[in-house]
Amino acid sequence: MDGDMNTRSTPGRWFAAPVAVFMMLCFAAPILIVTWYSLMPSRTFGLTGDLTLENYRSAFTDGYGRPLMWSLMGAATTTVVTAILAWPTAVILHRYAGKWASVTSALIALPIFISESVRLFGMSVFLMPRGGILAGTLNAVFGIQIGSIMNTWAAAQFGMIYIHLPFMLFPLLLGISLIPADRIEAARDLGANRWQSFREIELPLAAPGLMIGALLTFVLCLGANAEAAILGGRAVTVITAAIEQRFNYAQDWPMGAALTVIVIAVTALIVLPVLSRLDLNKLTGR
Amino acid sequence: MILSLASLSKTFGTTKAVDDVSLTIPEGEFLTIVGPSGSGKSTLVRLLAGLETPSGGDLFLREARITDTPANKRPTAMVFQSLALFDHRSVGQNIEFAMKMKGVPALARRARAMELLQLVRLPAEYYSRSVTQCSGGERQRVALARAFASDPEILFFDEPLSAIDYRLRKTLEVELKELHQRTGRTFVYITHSLEEAMVMSDRIAIMQDGRIIQTGTPAQIYGAPANRFVASFMGEVNILTVENKGDGQAAFVEIGQPIAKPGGAYAMVRPEALAQGAGDISAQLTVTQRLMLGSRTQVHLSSETGAILISEIPGTAPDLLIGSTHSFSFATQDIAWMET
Secondary structure, three states, rough: OHHHHHHHHHHHHHHHHHHHHHHHHHHHHHHHOOOOOOOOOOOOOOOOOOOOOOOHHHHHHOOOOOHHHHHHHHHHHHHHHHHHHHHHHHHHHHOOOHHHHHHHHHHHHHHHHOHHHHHHHHHHHHHHOOOOHHHHHHHHHHHOOOOOOOOHHHHHHHHHHHHHHHHHHHHHHHHHOOHHHHHHHHHHHOOOOHHHHHHHHHHHHHHHHHHHHHHHHHHHHOOOOOHHHHHOOOOOOHHHHHHHHOOOOOOOOHHHHHHHHHHEEEHHHHHHHHHHHHHHHHHHOO | OOEEEEEEEEEEEEEEEEEEEEEEEOOOOEEEEEOOOOHHHHHHHHHOOOOOOOOOEEEEOOOOOOOOHHHOOOOOOEEEEOOOOOOOEEHHHHHHHHHHHHOOOOOHHHHHHHHHHOOOOOOOHHHHHEEHHHOOOHHHHHHHHHHHHHOOOEEEEEEEEEEEOOHHHHHHHHHHHHHHHHHOOEEEEEEOOHHHHHHHOOOEEEEEEEEEEEEEEEHHHHHOOOOHHHHHHHOOOOOEEEEEEOOEEEOOOOOOEEEOOOOOEEEEEHHHEEOOOOOOOOEEEEEEEEEOOOOOOEEEEEEEOOEEEEEEEEEEOOOOOOOOOEEEEHHHHHHHEOOO
């Protein structure tokens, strides 16, 4: 009888089992294997060598700091720029677009369904020097000759902003919708100017959406590779490219694993404090 | 005059929410604007607070034109129907908001917030409490204190008590009236309840379809409603129609009784004025329903023409049983005459 009661009162455990098994196999296990690999001697392929921290030492001394900084800076810049672009867009969509809001949102979301590489190659055709769509049109129609940012750091950064804007916009739209219009009116009525109303009322109330957007954008950008490869023309090496090189060309799995662990650790250090402050119930309206 | 409205109008699309409203509000008055939902009263107060831009007309604060002055530059404060408290801030931060916007130093803000907590009868320890922890009545008080903190010349209230239970509403009505008397500020209050307006106001303005159709003291409006809309808005009253039969002859349609000198096309008779026994105008009426109202009894009475009249009698009225017929009457001096 007692046992029966117990199983009845905890059905959640059974319902959670499929996801739990999936997470163990596809999330926890690979991280464990990669972590273990990172402690193996350089350029070995076995998991039975002597444990060593040599790979981590090289990670900090052999010039991997630069790619990591590029990735962190790129992710941070993208997060800030997309937030600045997405805020007014979200406000307009939520408050003023009316019936056009869903159409506009759909148009913004549409590119997500097209492969990122395809979009980036499309953008590279647009940005190409001389015969590219932008430079060519300006030359043919207005007689203006311009250079191109193709194959530079700026192009890679531009591509990251272009690709990740929707990931900021949609959570932020949700965040903006959490601001009741009467709170802004009350703030204005009590003497707040537009900036004060934004800082004191709108920003804090939309913060859950903004935080989720920022986390998504930041984490995705930290793992982004294609923008630097396709638009940046490897003018900059991002950390993911460095890791890929270790695993592929260099055939140095332990070194690649050590870099991976460092990226995971840095991501966790940045993401977890933010995530712990986030009240997801607020976003789902409970 | 602290506030003057000159032909103020607001149009949304093709609907005239506020239609050519002119009104002057003297300093220190408690003015209540009463109307049913959709009468434009909320839009009117939002125009006064600067939360809406008028489509026409002008607004003056002590002779200074403020028609185009935005809400944050007007020396007025509003208590919203939803209260619009900042849930992400503490009680103290809510109250201090207006002072913070003006750049008042933190210590001075805190001292003033403490005074305001006392003014609205909240304990000092509420200062650091979250507004989400406050009860409905406490939230009302926080909203009130927050509006007072901006030291406004005029306070606007947009039906703040409409979502509150009866007992608490009664308490807060009295407190609001006392607060008005103590602070001497000008209050402009919006409500759909004439009863609420009667309790608190110096003067009442009644609004219908975007227009103000009557203004006056509670006693004036109670005693002489401008038309049947105002009369019926006051609650259950008897409205009788006068039919002119020519040759100076007239009669009440509903009860078939002649009336020698009608003062208007319609007569309002309060339920308490329609009593048992003989009087100026009397009729034989049959009881169709009786309702106990505590200190008095309400009876629904059917006339020979089938019209239903309402009478309220002190006590339990034991003889007025359903189905019994009695003689009822009212005095001509108790009639309020109306043309429309």
